[in-house]
Amino acid sequence: MDVELAKPFVKAAMDVIGTMAFITPRPSKPFVKKNSIATGDVTGLVGLTGDGKRGSVSISFSKQCAVAMVKNMLGDDIQDIVSDVKDAVGEITNMISGQARAGLSEKGLVFQGSTPTVIMGDNHSISHMAKSPIMAIPFETDEGGFTIEFCFE
Amino acid sequence: MSKLDGFHDKDFLEQVTILNEIASSRDSSTLNGLMDLFENPTGDTGVDYMVVNTLNAVLGANEDAVIQGLHSQNLAFRTLCIRTAGEYTFPDAAEPLAEMAEDETDTDRLAEILAALAKIHPANGASIFRAFLGHDDPMIASLAMEMAGAYADSQAVIFLKAAVEATDATHSYDQCDITTWKAIDALATMATPEAIAFLAANVHHKNPTARRIITDALVRVGEPAIAHLESHYGQGDVDQRILACNIIGFIGSRKGADGLVQGFDKGYFTEPNVRYAAFEALGRIGTLKGLVCLVDGLMETDELILMAVVTGLERHAAPGILKTISDRIAEGGERSSRIAHAVIASRALRLFQELYKDETVGTALLVELKKSQDPEILSDFATRLEEIGTDRSKADAASLPKPKTATRKALAADDSKSMLALYRSILTDMGIEPLMAVNGQEAYAYVEAGEFADVVITDMNMPVMDGMELVGKLRGSLGYEDVPILMVTTESEGSQREMASKTGVTAFLTKPFKPADLKAKLIEMLGG
Numbered sequence: 001m002d003v004e005l006a007k008p009f010v011k012a013a014m015d016v017i018g019t020m021a022f023i024t025p026r027p028s029k030p031f032v033k034k035n036s037i038a039t040g041d042v043t044g045l046v047g048l049t050g051d052g053k054r055g056s057v058s059i060s061f062s063k064q065c066a067v068a069m070v071k072n073m074l075g076d077d078i079q080d081i082v083s084d085v086k087d088a089v090g091e092i093t094n095m096i097s098g099q100a101r102a103g104l105s106e107k108g109l110v111f112q113g114s115t116p117t118v119i120m121g122d123n124h125s126i127s128h129m130a131k132s133p134i135m136a137i138p139f140e141t142d143e144g145g146f147t148i149e150f151c152f153e
Numbered sequence: 154m155s156k157l158d159g160f161h162d163k164d165f166l167e168q169v170t171i172l173n174e175i176a177s178s179r180d181s182s183t184l185n186g187l188m189d190l191f192e193n194p195t196g197d198t199g200v201d202y203m204v205v206n207t208l209n210a211v212l213g214a215n216e217d218a219v220i221q222g223l224h225s226q227n228l229a230f231r232t233l234c235i236r237t238a239g240e241y242t243f244p245d246a247a248e249p250l251a252e253m254a255e256d257e258t259d260t261d262r263l264a265e266i267l268a269a270l271a272k273i274h275p276a277n278g279a280s281i282f283r284a285f286l287g288h289d290d291p292m293i294a295s296l297a298m299e300m301a302g303a304y305a306d307s308q309a310v311i312f313l314k315a316a317v318e319a320t321d322a323t324h325s326y327d328q329c330d331i332t333t334w335k336a337i338d339a340l341a342t343m344a345t346p347e348a349i350a351f352l353a354a355n356v357h358h359k360n361p362t363a364r365r366i367i368t369d370a371l372v373r374v375g376e377p378a379i380a381h382l383e384s385h386y387g388q389g390d391v392d393q394r395i396l397a398c399n400i401i402g403f404i405g406s407r408k409g410a411d412g413l414v415q416g417f418d419k420g421y422f423t424e425p426n427v428r429y430a431a432f433e434a435l436g437r438i439g440t441l442k443g444l445v446c447l448v449d450g451l452m453e454t455d456e457l458i459l460m461a462v463v464t465g466l467e468r469h470a471a472p473g474i475l476k477t478i479s480d481r482i483a484e485g486g487e488r489s490s491r492i493a494h495a496v497i498a499s500r501a502l503r504l505f506q507e508l509y510k511d512e513t514v515g516t517a518l519l520v521e522l523k524k525s526q527d528p529e530i531l532s533d534f535a536t537r538l539e540e541i542g543t544d545r546s547k548a549d550a551a552s553l554p555k556p557k558t559a560t561r562k563a564l565a566a567d568d569s570k571s572m573l574a575l576y577r578s579i580l581t582d583m584g585i586e587p588l589m590a591v592n593g594q595e596a597y598a599y600v601e602a603g604e605f606a607d608v609v610i611t612d613m614n615m616p617v618m619d620g621m622e623l624v625g626k627l628r629g630s631l632g633y634e635d636v637p638i639l640m641v642t643t644e645s646e647g648s649q650r651e652m653a654s655k656t657g658v659t660a661f662l663t664k665p666f667k668p669a670d671l672k673a674k675l676i677e678m679l680g681g
Contacts (some may be wrong), residue, residue, distance in 0.1 A: 003264075032331050107268070
């Protein structure tokens with residue numbers, strides 16, 4: 001039931017990024033990949049456990065999109081762009097994870113989420129821990145794209 | 154008096170305590186009060202969240218209220234009832250949910266309805282889900298496909314087949330539609346002869362990701378897939394035969410080994426790369442018949458095939474078989490030294506230890522070992538000789554050449570153990586230090602750790618990170634923009650090569666190959 005698990009995250013991402021960063025994401029066609037590598041410039045990653053499953057969800061932003069979010073959230077109050085981006089992506093990932101898990105718990109699917117880890121670096125790659133195929137949902141925004149990836153086993 | 158009277162005026166702790174009590178008692182008399190709180194939230198997110206969960210718990214004990222709630226005008230409550238109906242698998246909710254699914258236009262809510270129906274799993278569910286197989290929203294179509302598999306819905310097979318064939322490889326080699334993925338999985342779950350035959354016929358799907366998913370699915374199907382895969386032996390093209398051998402090896406069933414042996418007997422495995430795959434598969438399974446066939450494989454002249462044979466024998470060697478191998482090496486001549494070389498190059502230490510007991514064979518093995526330039530091979534066998542602990546073995550260990558220091562490095566990635574062993578032997582022979590990796594990710598880790606390679610050799614299809622992605626990443630890495638990259642592959646299809654060339658591959662070599670071919674290619678790429 002990967003699709004059932006993925007749907008709340010997609011909805012939460014759209015809600016959270018729309019509300020907090022005033023950016024409207026438009027989902028594109030989801031796909032699966034066989035490798036377990038997520039690539040992006042800034043990635044927020046949370047591990048999930050519960051319902052006999054474990055997995056991870058990552059949200060990888062392009063640099064442009066991450067910076068636009070921070071500017072929208074903090075206005076002119078940016079102190080240090082690097083640490084502010086890191087902070088904002090962590091916070092947004094945490095909110096998305098929280099909101100999605102709340103939705104899942106209404107269906108009796110109770111997951112514990114780890115504290116988000118944020119990875120930064122131009123075109124970096126990270127590994128998901130599962131062996132099953134990874135489902136990825138790309139989003140477009142006026143400020144560049146981001147991709148949510150899931151894997152559960 | 155209801156437990157929820159004056160709830161808004163109570164403090165946080167009292168509110169939480171009351172909700173906890175209700176959630177555990179699931180007292181239906183509190184339903185109206187909870188509904189009221191659901192519609193008029195307190196404004197405290199924590200408490201309101203608990204109200205939803207408490208309401209969910211109480212609804213879980215009141216099937217009638219849930220069914221009624223499915224028609225509620227309050228959309229949030231309706232959604233909660235849909236979820237609750239699914240969570241508690243209320244059978245009587247199936248009919249109203251199925252009716253709702255027909256008319257629902259909001260895709261989020263439609264997904265909720267279908268997910269709930271999937272959990273309830275009503276007896277007549279197949280037709281409900283069938284209607285959504287071609288839905289515009291790929292998530293909903295995927296859910297319908299999952300259920301078509303769960304219901305083994307024979308009428309859905311035609312849609313599923315179309316979805317498997319639909320994925321388009323030309324855009325991106327590492328992406329595949331989620332509907333294709335789910336259709337493959339649904340067919341594998343059904344596991345009807347028709348479904349398995351279709352998957353087996355598509356082992357060489359044009360999209361590499363879909364191909365991998367089909368491979369995994371057929372391995373999961375296991376024994377029932379074997380007969381369908383075996384039909385490729387006589388009729389399939391080279392790629393199909395290689396993939397059929399690989400999958401049968403991974404299934405690891407005796408039946409598969411018998412089929413492989415028959416394939417050899419009937420003369421189906423004539424091309425060297427098919428023979429290689431067939432021997433590798435036999436080595437994975439390791440039945441008695443298969444081992445006898447592997448021993449026959451010692452007559453092979455191709456170095457790579459011989460290494461697949463030796464790697465298989467290393468895994469399973471029984472005393473009777475050891476005797477035959479030992480005799481073959483003791484015979485002397487060109488064939489003996491080829492086998493001895495394969496034992497050394499595959500680092501078949503267990504086999505070596507047994508064969509070494511015979512002095513003539515031991516000497517023949519030592520001759521080959523001393524030719525090796527590979528520091529790791531020399532040190533592994535030296536250690537093993539020390540461990541054997543006889544005077545002869547200790548003297549032999551001391552007589553081994555000291556490895557030369559290499560000045561150039563090569564990065565080699567391949568998921569086949571015997572291929573890596575071959576690269577190692579050829580590279581060290583050329584005085585190049587090998588950096589070995591079993592997939593693209595491991596290979597890339599060397600680059601991330603700051604290693605520099607003068608040349609890169611990579612397989613195309615590997616788990617975790619395939620060759621294509623590795624090449625793409627290397628070309629984007631500092632210092633690797635112009636490094637020559639050789640892709641070694643069994644793929645004979647032109648389209649795959651074109652994609653690889655675009656990604657940045659310098660040259661290709663088809664498996665299997667003569668070591669001399671690889672050497673020549675490397676010399677050419679390294680500019681002498």
